[in-house]
Each structure stands twice: as C-alpha cells, then as structure tokens.
Amino acid sequence: MSKVVLITGASSGIGKSIASYLHTKNYKVYGTSRNPQNVSVPFSMVALDVTCPESIQKAVEEVVTKEGKLDVLINNAGKGITGPIEDTPTDEMRANFETNFFGAIEVMKAVLPTMRTQKSGLIINTTSIAGYMGLPFRGIYSASKGALELVTEALSMEVKQFGIRVVNAAPGDFATNIAAGRYHTPVFEESAYKEKYAENLALMDEHVDSGKDPIIMAKVIEQIIEAKNPKIHYKIGAFMEKFSIVLKRALPDKVYEKLLMNHYKL
Template sequence: MSKVVLITGGSSGIGEAIGTHLSAKGYTVYGTSRNPDRLTGQQPFPLLKLDVNNADNAVSVCKHIVDTEGRIDVLINNAGVGVTGPMEEVPEAEMRKVFDTNFFGPVNMMKAVLPYMRKEGSGLIINITSIAGYMGLPYRGVYSAVKGALSLASESMQMELAEMGVDVCDLAPGDFNTNIAQGRYHAPIDSDSDYAKSYARVMDVINSQMDSASDPSRVGEKVAAIIESGRRKRHYKVGGFMEVFSVRLKELLPDKVFNKLLRNHYKL
C-alpha cells in the first residue's frame, strides 16, 4: 500500500515540488492551500482548503483524509510566510503573524494528526524549517527565530513520541527558486531610518541569491529519501554547498569570526 502523505502549503514552491515528486513515486498525496479554488489545478495531487492558523480546520482536514484513505502516514509541515526587516522596526503584529503561521500552524497540524498516528503506532512528521534557523541572519531575525523554534520543538516531540512509534524530524532548506519572495513581508523603512542603507544592501544580496537559487525539486528528492530511510536523523539540510557548510562553520568557529563572515557576506 502506498503511504498517505499530507503536505501543508502544497500549491506552489517547495510544497508543490515535494508533492509532485512524491506523487511520481507512487505516494498518495494531499496538499493544502488557503484558496485552492483560485488555482489552475496544475498539481498532480488534490488540494484541500486549509488555514493552518485555524485549529478546527486542521482537525477537519485530517479527519477527511483518514475517512477517505484510512490513515495518514506522513505529515509534512511546509506552509509558511517570510519576513524581513530590522528587529527594532518590524511591527509586533507582523511578528505575531509569522509565529502564528510558521510555528503555531505546524503545532496545530501535529495536534490534529497525532491521535491517528498514535492509534496506528506509526507515522512520520517532517517539519520544514530553514538553514536560517541555525543562525541569526541580519534583517531576517524574526524568520531565523521562528524556524529555530520549530526545529527545537521537533527535537522535543521526537523524544516524547518515540515510544509510540511516531517519528519527528526537520528539514532545513537553503535558498530555492520559489515565489516566497513575492509573498514575503518587508518592514516599511523610512528613508531617514538609521537602518535604511544597510537594509537595502542586505536585500540586494538576498535577492541576488534567489535569482541564482536551485530548483526546489531537490527538496522533494530529499523528502522522499527521508521517508524511505531506515535510520533517520533528527535534522536534515538541503541547499548549496556553502549554505549547508555554514551550519558546520558556526559550530566550529568562534562567534566573532563567524559573525564577521556573515557581515562580510551581507556587505555590513
């Protein structure tokens, strides 16, 4: 029997790439979107209407899939939003929106699916985090913080669920060629702000990286490898060599040296 996979945020970008790859490999895939009726149906898998911020909606979607397929074998928490701006000037309301979607949204989904997985005595949850969650990046502090929080929560849940047959891990992508930049919230910065010039330089670096980023199909391939692995790790990374290696560098180098490397990279 093919595994039943639920992917949040499956209408575009990394979520669509994951779903497309898994569908091609024979998995039974369900994606979600806040507004599936507006889409053209180019995905080779069905899209269910879901707002991950709505806990009742999360429960009803999981129930629908279990009623249809009998189970959910894999949950991939991919839905999320981006944000940039100086920590001092990102409005608190926008910070809370990011944590609602990128942290509490995945928590809602895990709470909704776990009763079924625990009953079956098996299941896998893959939380899509970010390499940005391993380090505080300039003008991406909110995003780094929320992805780091989800990674640590994944560690905790893995230990809590191990005896119940449910596995939890996280996959941290680097930059991939998706439409996330178009939907990213950018804090409005006045021209006379002390951050204006350095923020503009950092955004130029970020945008140039997106222009040369890899195809998100690589993330789909990595997810399939995780699902099919006999011995899973707690944390996975996928991206360019230097993106992945930067995590190791942060572990090895003194804080001041690593900080200087980041500042040089972002022209600060």
C-alpha cells in the same frame, strides 16, 4: 498500499514541488491551501489554514476518513519576513510565528492521535538553514524556524514510544516565488538602517533567484520517507550554506559574526 502524505502549503514553491514529485512516485498525496479551488495541481487538495485550528482538524479528518490512515505529515506551510528588528511591526512578528511556529505545532497536534492509533507515522517539519543562525534583517524568520527545530527535537523524544518519527528538513535558497510572499518591512526614509537594509533586500532576492532546483528538496524528502531509521536533522542546500552551520559550531562567536557581517556588507 501507497503511503498517504499530507503536505501543508502545497499550492506553490517548495511545497508544490515536493507534492508533485511524490505524486509521480505513486504516493497518495493531499496538498493543502487556504483556497484549494484556485489551485491547479495533479494531486488532491484540501482546504487548510494553519492559523485556524478548526480548519486544520477538518482537513485532517477529511484525509483520514477518505484513506483510513495518514502515514506522513510534511509541515511545509510558512511565510518569510524581512526587516530590521527595530523597524519591524511587532504584530507582523507575531503573525509570522503564528504561521511558521504555532501553525506547524497545531497541525502536528491534529495528526498525532491518528498516528498513535496506527502505531506508526512520520512528521517532517520544513525549517530552514536560516534557523541555525541569526541573520541580519531576517532575525524573526531565523527565530521562527530555529524554534521549530528545537520543538522537532523535543517531540521526537516524546512520541518515539508510539512508533512515530519526527524529523526536520532545513532548506537553503531554492529558486521559488517565496520572495513574493514575504512580508517586507518598508524601507523607511527616516530609518537608521535605510541604506544597509535596502542593499540586503536586493541581496536576498538575488540569492533566491539563483537558488537550486526545488526538485533536489523533493528527492531528499522521498529519501527521508523511505528511510528505515531517519535522522532528526537534514540540511538541504548549497555546500557553503551547509558549511556555514559547521563554521558556527567551530569558530569563536565574534569571528563567525564578522564573517556574516562581511557577507551582508555590514
């Protein structure tokens, strides 16, 4: 029987690419979106808002009722956020964590009872290479994805006894429309960070525009699904993006900070 895959945030970007690719590989794919009726894709869609536990529960129940099982959850729904920490509204910080961190946890909590009953299941959390380091003007995004990385590690140990595997896939920059969906703290005229933040906003968009093809991410996700004993951490991106994590572990803090500051022209 085909594996049943539920992937959140599948209406655009990396999520849509992953879902479309897995669909061509004969997985039974259910993507989610807050408004699935507005999405045209080759795979099935269900309504799900990761900030609403009732919506999550209803979507999971719909898939399990139709298919009788749920083999894979890909926790992909997420939002970007940029801005100097001092200038970014705290409410926007909380909203970002509600989607990127607490939303992902709520979806995991909703699928775990079914996976425990099956004595099998795989959860893949889409985090980010940015979650391995505090990036200037992206600190809240880095924090939300870094927090999900640590929860992935903890949950992996908690549920292994039930035959459930939990891993994370951390992408670097991919050519998607993620920049359009970010919350951008305005470049305030009176801000002490005005010039440097404006320069870095342009740099961030440039990185996304020149990013890799999302199909690379999709193929790695398939490899994770088919692996008999998957790793806990996967980094997917350009060599220098992945190497930056190695450098952080190897270099003194101040040296690594200087490298980042030079990169971001600070």
